[in-house]
Amino acid sequence: MFTVGQLVQPDTVEEAYRILTEKKDAAVLGGCAFLRMGSRAIGTAIDLSHLNLEGITEHADSFEIGAMTTFRMLETDSVLNTFFDGLLAEAVKPIIGVQFRHAVTVGATVFSKYGFSDLITALQALDTEVELAHGGRMALEAFLNRPYEKDVLTRLWIRKDGRRAAYQSFRNSASDFPILTTAVSLLAGQGRIVVGARPLKAAIAVQASQELGRMDLNSQRMDEIAALAAGEMTFGANMRGSAEYRRELCKVLVKRAVTEVAACK
Amino acid sequence: MRKLVGKGVPKIDGMAIATGKPAYTEDLVVANALVVKILRSPHAFARITFIDVAKAAALKGVECVLTYQDVPKQRFTLAGQSYPEPSPYDRLILDDMVRYVGDEVAIVAAVDERTALAAIDLIQVEYEIFEPVVDFETAIGHPSVVHPEEDLHCNFDIGMKKDQNIVSSQRVESGNVEEELSQCDFVVEETFYTQANAQCMMETYRAFNYLDHMGRLVVVSSTQVPFHAKRMLARALKMPAGKIRVIKPRIGGGFGGKQSSCVEIFTAAVTLKTGKPAILVYDREETFTCTTSRHAMRLKVTLGADKDGYIRVVDIHGLSDTGAYGEHASTVFMVAGEKTLPLYNQTKAVRFMGNVVYTNKMPAGAFRGYGATQGTFALESAVNLLAEKMGVDPAELRLKNIAKEGEPFRGFKGGILESSALNRCIETGKEMIGWAVKYPRRSVSETKVRGIGMAVTMQGSGIANIDTASAEVRLNDNGDFTLLVGSTDMGTGSDTILAQMAAEVLEVSLDQIIVHAADTDVSPFDPGSYASSTTYVTGMAVVRAAQDLKQQILEEGAKFLQVSPEEVAFNGHTVRMTGTDKMISLKKLAERLVVGPVHRQLVGNSTYGSPVSPPPFIAGFAEVEVDKETGKVELLDYVAVVDCGTVINPHLARIQTEGGIVQGIGMALYEDVRVDSKGKLLSNSFMQYKIPCRKDIGTVRVAFKESFEPTGPFGAKSVGEVVINTPAPAIAAAVYNAVGVRITQLPITPEKVFMGLQKNSTRS
Amino acid sequence: MQIEFTLNDQPTVWDVSPDEFLADTLRKHGFLSIRKGCNTSCCGLCTVWIDGKPTLSCTALSFRMQGKSVTTIEGVAEEAAEFARILVAEGAEQCGFCSPGFIMTVLALKHELAAPTEEEIVHYLTGNLCRCTGYMGQMRAVKTYLGVTQR
Known part of the structure; x- marks a missing residue:
């Protein structure tokens, strides 16, 4: 049972950040799906409801996604999903159920850097930036790689660069956590291949990504790229699969996603 | 002509519970x-x-x-x-x-x-x-003794050797297994593992x-x-x-x-x-x-058949994991043999033996199927293996060997199997799944293959000579009835089914029957709803109690009309002297009996236990599509053809069957109670223990082939448990038929199939 | 702390603590149709509508209902009964414990999607687990209710 001593609903991001850093047992409340599973005693809970961080806004060259935006909003946003071949909707669709996706939020998921995250896998394949109250704006990749630090994630920014993208996840039961996820994108000779749920957190397969951007894709080339990705990533084991199996799955999923992206051209 | 039995009437409590009325414990x-x-x-x-x-x-x-x-x-x-x-x-x-x-x-x-x-x-x-005993295969003779205490008590000998962590040791056999095996032209032997399920x-x-x-x-x-x-x-x-x-x-x-x-x-x-x-x-x-799960088992099956196509030997050696306490330990294990050995009756020798062991894990207990599920996976997987070895169609092998209606039946110790439509279930199932066209496999793309497989099963209906249920039916002052039973409708609709039976006998409408269950101060004794007993055992008690009451109504009606009981008939509304206008309404009669001058409230009652536990049967057929690149098994279609005797309520029986099949699918493909090396449970939530969701199950199709069980109410047998048994072996067979990977250890995960494919490809 | 919100079309003022979840608050106030089947936000039993959208009441913090509109099955009794009759005719309520949450999702589906395909129906309802029925009977009922032709 998680408990909250005191609740604050700050009116500015700065105030939220100040409370978070001043109180040692303070925490930001997201959708609470994961928070409630623990037995954390939160002294001061910070609710961001008053900061107008819920929703997806289209700008001339980017999408702005507030931290309190739910997965269901990502799934059903009619504008966002005309971009990137509907990548984000595809990524969040298999997650539990409609009710769950109405509850969980983008900000909490990204900030928590969950290894099993479908969303983080997909976001990494796009030109995504994270906006933090204190840390400012930085590439998602940089955020994921930096050590944990108290901060308030306020928004994501995704560049509307016309990228083609495809998403593949592999699950046994359809509403289970993925055994492996992959997202692939391609833009003017720049390829990106992301592999997640390894079960380590999602990361870019750098060499395979470079190869992807390089030249014409035929079936043999795609096999090579997939094998390259599988070879360069590290995989681990958990209840859902061994490292060895994940490596094999990686080849299949990357090939499938690359095939999809190539077909979009 | 029956008015209510055989009708798919809605459950009497259906609307209340569906719309969230307060009705549950909390x-x-x-x-x-x-x-x-x-x-x-x-x-x-x-x-x-x-x-x-x-x-x-x-x-x-x-x-x-x-x-x-x-x-x-x-x-x-x-x-x-x-x-x-x-x-x-x-x-x-x-x-x-x-x-x-x-x-x-x-x-x-x-x-x-x-x-x-x-x-x-x-x-x-x-x-x-x-040091905990975690792996049940190491329990016997483990240095740690899970139950060293001296005051542990067994009500009778179940073969306990607690110093060796053995809760129960069992051996049942008929004929000489070794000798008969030596006469067999085909022998297969395989070891199967069924996992714990929640x-x-x-x-x-x-x-x-x-x-x-x-x-x-x-x-x-x-x-x-x-x-x-x-x-x-x-x-x-x-x-x-x-x-x-x-x-x-x-x-x-x-x-x-x-x-x-x-x-x-x-x-x-x-x-x-x-x-x-x-x-x-x-x-x-x-x-x-911290409750109970299904007993995990290891079951080694040896089957022998002769060149004429008859299965002559069934030999099963088992080991069952009861966890930290022995709830249902000996009986679940016993049932694994009891519901498998009699299925094929051309056998000359059968044996079931082995041990149930204590380990330091959550106790196992009762779970729908109660050992028959584990036994069926092993036996039926072995039968599919045998068919392959013999080069015969597995459906034909079964049709030739199953115990048929009117034949001697090992389950009744040589008595006659009075009701079985299993042969018709197999024939119908083959047609529904498209066996002739689809068996064994069809390639649908470079990476995907479809395969079909089958299994048959039996369960029981109540526990012979043990389950004893009582029922009372009371004629109330206003002319309606209260049916009192101690069975426990857990959503199955048994209260409705029992009311249908009472109403049928009394020739009244369903809304004239008030069902009360269960309160130990008020209800007549019933062991409760388990062992597929309620429709069959409690049902028979209800039928007899209603008949008893009906006879009393006739007698009291006749008394009022001043004629003999043989001269009157009761139609649910009135007791009438046959062929005349002399009559009394039930309402009037009830009033006279209960509050009026007669001073005799009528109560019909009966206590019933059956000397036999007649088996319901199912033939199950699965069609799967296997992705050869990932090992993923997608269940496309499942056909279950059920012989539960007379179907009392077709809607409820269908839902019971569909639900049981899907639980069986869960066991086959997803569900796995897992602990770490220290015995700590890993699968402790719906996030980590995956029961099938709506997207996992393909299509489940159910048909009924009725037989008539002479010892059951209106010819009925049970349906509650038998429904969970076939999916695991049928799906495993379908996977094998599709891609040649034989999974002997449940569940059938994509990784196991994939690794099997890898092994096969390096071998060839 | 005090929250003002709309519950089943009624203006409502309740006192809640900051770590209280809506499912518990609702049950405490006598809305006993709310059931909890898991601790992990993944069974769908506790589904209610928040501003018309099907959401897990076990996961929604009660204080966040401030200014919102919450609907439980008690608030849509007639509409729920209409579907429940079809569900019960199929026998597909079985134990009934998951039915209120399931019905709330089905009604939300009807409001949100016009002429859904079978696949869309399954996708929308996937978050509602049921251990009794095997889903097939529920699907028959939903298709009858929505007028989707049976296969």
């Missing part, structure tokens, strides 16, 4: 009930060397903290079985020895949940930690209780076994059973889980200590961690 809790929480062992095997509850007890709002020092020391079993229970009395309410991660250490009761949980954190415990009823375990104005303990519990729960509480608490009353409200699913009384003892202990009402609701994690 909805009915009395005011100011203390909230009970349990401190549990973090160790798989340990002895409590020190426990201090002073701080917890001193916390404001805490009413009671109980440790092993504060509770009666009388060993008992949670298994709800007819007395004398075959499950060993091997547990105490609280023990200084803890035997699995989650075993109870202390009981706390407080004014609210928050306080109770805070108190739990304040209890200090020190343990002497022992029942996963949606309403978790819960009970509350209070002392009534007479000082009696009233227990309200979501239980399948009110009468057994009462007896168990009386034993464990060392109090007279007459001082206990158990009431069962609506139940949110049971599947055998609620045949073990996991929570009642704790609330009862609190209420007896404090005099105050108390409630305990297990959350999902506790339900996964």
Whole structure:
């Protein structure tokens, strides 16, 4: 049972950040799906409801996604999903159920850097930036790689660069956590291949990504790229699969996603 | 012409429960009930060397903290079985020895949940930690003995050798297996593993209780076994059973889980200590961690057949994991043999033997199928293997070898199988699935192959010579009826089905029957709803009670009309002298009998137990699509053709079947109770233990082929359990037929299939 | 803390603590149709509508209902009964414990999607687990209710 001593609903991001850093047992409340599973005693809970961080806004060259935006909003946003071949909707669709996706939020998921995250896998394949109250704006990749630090994630920014993208996840039961996820994108000779749920957190397969951007894709080339990705990533084991199996799955999923992206051209 | 039996009438309580009316245990809790929480062992095997509850007890709002020092020391079993229970009395309410991660250490009761949980954190415990027995294949002769205590008690010999961690050792055989095998032209041998599964009823375990104005303990519990729960509480608490009353409200699913009384003892202990009402609701994690699961088994099957195509030998050697306590240990194992050996009756020798062992894991218990599920996976997988070896169609092999109606049947010790439509089930199933066209495989793309497979199964209907149910039907003052039964409708619709039977006999409409179940102060005795018994055993009691009442109505009607009972007929509304206008309405008759001058309220009653447990049968067929690149098995279509005798309510029987099939699919493909090397449960939530979701199951199609069981009510047998048995072997066969990978260890995960494919490709 | 919100079309003022979840608050106030089947936000039993959208009441913090509109099955009794009759005619309520949450999702589906395909129906309802029925009977009922032609 998680408990909250005191609740604050700050009116500015700065105030939220100040409370978070001043109180040692303070925490930001997201959708609470994961928070409630623990037995954390939160002294001061910070609710961001008053900061107008819920929703997806289209700008001339980017999408702005507030931290309190739910997965269901990502799934059903009619504008966002005309971009990137509907990548984000595809990524969040298999997650539990409609009710769950109405509850969980983008900000909490990204900030928590969950290894099993479908969303983080997909976001990494796009030109995504994270906006933090204190840390400012930085590439998602940089955020994921930096050590944990108290901060308030306020928004994501995704560049509307016309990228083609495809998403593949592999699950046994359809509403289970993925055994492996992959997202692939391609833009003017720049390829990106992301592999997640390894079960380590999602990361870019750098060499395979470079190869992807390089030249014409035929079936043999795609096999090579997939094998390259599988070879360069590290995989681990958990209840859902061994490292060895994940490596094999990686080849299949990357090939499938690359095939999809190539077909979009 | 039947009016109600055979009709798919809606459940009598359907609208109420569907729309969320308060009807379940927690909805009915009395005011100011203390909230009970349990401190549990973090160790798989340990002895409590020190426990201090002073701080917890001193916390404001805490009413009671109980440790092993504060509770009666009388060993008992949670298994709800007819007395004398075959499950060993091997547990105490609280023990200084803890035997699995989650075993109870202390009981706390407080004014609210928050306080109770805070108190739990304040209890200090020190343990002497022992090496746990985790892997059941190492249990026999393990240096750690799970139950070293001297006061463990068995009501009769179940072959216990507790010093070797053996709960039960069994051997049943007929004929000489070795000799007959040597005569066989085809012999196959394979070892199969079935995993532990969780029942996963949606309403978790819960009970509350209070002392009534007479000082009696009233227990309200979501239980399948009110009468057994009462007896168990009386034993464990060392109090007279007459001082206990158990009431069962609506139940949110049971599947055998609620045949073990996991929570009642704790609330009862609190209420007896404090005099105050108390409630305990297990959350999902506790339900996964600290109740019971299906017994995991290893089953080695040897089959022998002759060149004429007859299966001559069935030999099964098993090992079953009962976990830390022996709930249902010997009987589940026994059933694994009992419901497999008789299926094929051209056999000359059959044998079932092996051991059930204690380990330091959550106890196993009853779960729909009760051993038959495990046995069926092993036997039917072996039969599919045998068919391949013999080069015959597995459907034909079964048609040739199954016990057929009118034939001698090992299940009845040589008696005749009075009802079976299994051959028709197989024929119909073959047509429905498209066996002729689809068997064994079709390639649908470069990477995907479809395969089909099948399995057959039997279960029982109640426990022969043991289950005894009583029923009463009362004619009320206003001319309607109250049906009193002690069975426990856990969503199956048994209350409705029993009402249909009573109404059919009495020739009245369903709404004239009020069903009451179950309250041990009021209901006639019934073991409860388990072992596929309610329709068959309680049903027969209801039919006879209704017939008894009907006869009394005729007699009283005739008396009023001043004629002999042979001269009158009852049509549900009136008792009339045949061929005349002389009549009395039921309403008038009831009024005269109950409140009027006659002074005789009519009550029909019956007590029934059956000397046989007639088997329902199913032929199950699966079509799967296997992705050769990933090993992923997609179930496209499942066909189950059921012989449950006369179908009393086709809608409810269909839903029972579909639901059971999908639980079987879960067992086949997804569900796996897993622990780490220290015995800690990993699959402790719906996030980690995946029951099938809506996207996982493809299409499930069900058909009925009726037989007529002469010992059953209106010719009915059971349907509750048999439905879960076929998916695992049928799906495993379909996977093999698709891609040549034979999975012998459930569940059939993509990784296992993939690794099998890799192995096959390096071999060829 | 005090929240003002709309519950089943009624203006409502309740006192809640900051770590209280809506499912518990609702049950405490007598809305006993709310059931909890898991601790992990993944069974769908506790589904209610928040501003018309099907959401897990076990996961929604009660204080966040401030200014919102919450609907339970008690608030849509007639509409729920209409579907429940079809469900019950199929026998597909079985134990009934998951039915209120399931019905709330089905009604939300009807409001949100016009002429859904079978696949869309399954996708929308996937978050509602049921252990009794095997889903097939529920699907028959939903298709009858929505007027989707049976296969």
